[in-house]
Structure formats: structure tokens, C-alpha cells
Amino acid sequence: MEQTVSVDKIVEMTGDLPPMPNVAAKVMEMMANPMTDGRSMQKFISTDQALASKILKIANSALYSFSRDITSLSHAISIIGFNTITSLVIASSTKNAFFKGKMGLQDKMIWEHSLASAFGCRMLAKSALGAGKTEEAFLCGLLHDIGKVILSRKLGDSYSAIVQEAYNTKASFFELEQKTFGFTHSEVGSLVAKKWKLPAVIEECIEFHHKPEEAQNAKVIVQIVTALNHICSKVGYGLVVDKDIELMEIEIIQKFFNNENTLNDFIEKLVATVEEQKRLFE
Ligand SMILES: [Fe+2]
Numbered sequence: 001m002e003q004t005v006s007v008d009k010i011v012e013m014t015g016d017l018p019p020m021p022n023v024a025a026k027v028m029e030m031m032a033n034p035m036t037d038g039r040s041m042q043k044f045i046s047t048d049q050a051l052a053s054k055i056l057k058i059a060n061s062a063l064y065s066f067s068r069d070i071t072s073l074s075h076a077i078s079i080i081g082f083n084t085i086t087s088l089v090i091a092s093s094t095k096n097a098f099f100k101g102k103m104g105l106q107d108k109m110i111w112e113h114s115l116a117s118a119f120g121c122r123m124l125a126k127s128a129l130g131a132g133k134t135e136e137a138f139l140c141g142l143l144h145d146i147g148k149v150i151l152s153r154k155l156g157d158s159y160s161a162i163v164q165e166a167y168n169t170k171a172s173f174f175e176l177e178q179k180t181f182g183f184t185h186s187e188v189g190s191l192v193a194k195k196w197k198l199p200a201v202i203e204e205c206i207e208f209h210h211k212p213e214e215a216q217n218a219k220v221i222v223q224i225v226t227a228l229n230h231i232c233s234k235v236g237y238g239l240v241v242d243k244d245i246e247l248m249e250i251e252i253i254q255k256f257f258n259n260e261n262t263l264n265d266f267i268e269k270l271v272a273t274v275e276e277q278k279r280l281f282e
């Protein structure tokens, strides 16, 4: 029987788990309130000049603006929508909180993986679950490896050592974590999700993205996150890279893609999006 790792053991090794970034916490709280509308979100974003100008910059990118000139937050919200603006604010504040200052290579790879997963999950959710689920999927992709962010920051060199070992030996990163520390980034991530009171669907993605068969209420969205993990490792976004992987042989990929052509079109669009968007988040 699988052993449940103790919270104490993780906290003993990593120190206290960090709080949710302030801006993200406030926006999540606003999202959960049915009275929140575009106007209140706009008011909140305007109180932070740096955030407001970053959101405008992103809103004016090719992905959202379709060559329209977006000059104000209210315009941005009316063009790209309240939910998408909300995801962008959370992505931007998460990036600022966890990847401050000059990023090392390992941080860069984790951030790039989170961003690629977020955009990829949004794209895949649109076709698999419909337009209403796209932003939920974006946040699931963005936050699914939050445990890695924490472990990389807290454990430093001993985490880098297993990144290196996984790279050299092609061993499963997830299993190496388990063997070396006695717990994985999924377990650390799900403690963080509980501490931050993240929505249940995000918590499930964090907990089960390496064993999607165990997902309970959010099976499809967890499978989408798992699919993006395989795609990212093929493309080279993240700590786990396997360029030789045959994606179409993986069952979960077959579930979302009929053939190699649709998969390749998806990858091409994803890479173009990530390459454009990652510059805007800097
Ligand atoms: Fe993961």
C-alpha cells in the first residue's frame, strides 16, 4: 500500500511553505465572489502601475489583440474578457513572486514549462471541454508544478543534483524525487494548494498529473495537464526533456489528437505562442 508522506517531513526538509503571492491571492478571492465584475477587476489592477502596464503589453500581443490598439485596461477587459485578464494577472504575479531578479537556468526551465503548459492546456481545453473551461485549464497548467518551484528554491543544489541525474540517466524524475527525498513535487504542491486554498480542480491537477488514472472529479483536465507534460518534454520546455519520445504512441495523447498532423499543428502553434508570450512576461 502506498504510504502517505507526512507534512512534518516535508516542512522539516523545506522549511515553511510560502504564502500565495499577494496579488494572486486577492484576484483568486475576487474570482470566487459572484459580485466581482470587469469594473472591480479593472479598479484593482489600476492600483498597481507595474502590473497594469504589463497587462496592457500582453493584451496588445498578437495572441489577443488581432492588430487592434488596446490603450486602456477597460478596453483590454472588453476585448479579451474578464476571465482571461484574471489568468494573466495570476500568471504575472506568480512569475514576479517566485522568479525574482536574475533567473538561473533551472528556474528559467521551470517557468518556461509552466507557461507552455498553461497556454497548451488552454488550447487543448478549448477543443476538448469547450470555451467555458479554458481559463481554468490555463491556471491548472500554470500551477501544476508549483511543488517543483518550491523544491528548487528550498533545496537548491540537492534538487539540481537530481535534475542532472534524471537528465544523464533518463530515469523518471518523479521516481528520483521519491527515492531521494521520500516525497515528490506533487505532494509538496498539494500541500501548497491546501495552504493557499486553491480551487479543487487545480489541486487535483497538482496532485495527479503524474498518475492521471487516480484523478477523481476532474479527470479530463488532469489528462490535459498530463498530455502537456509529454508534449513539453518532446519540445524541450522544462526540466524533463526527451526529444526521442514518440508522442503518438502514448494513450493520453491519442485521446486528444487523431493523427500526427493535428498534433504537429498544435505543437507549432504552442511554440509560437510560448516564444512570443515569454518575452512579454519578463
Ligand atoms: Fe510534474
Ligand SMILES: [Fe+2]
Binding pocket: 113, 117, 144, 145, 229
Ligand atoms: Fe509538469
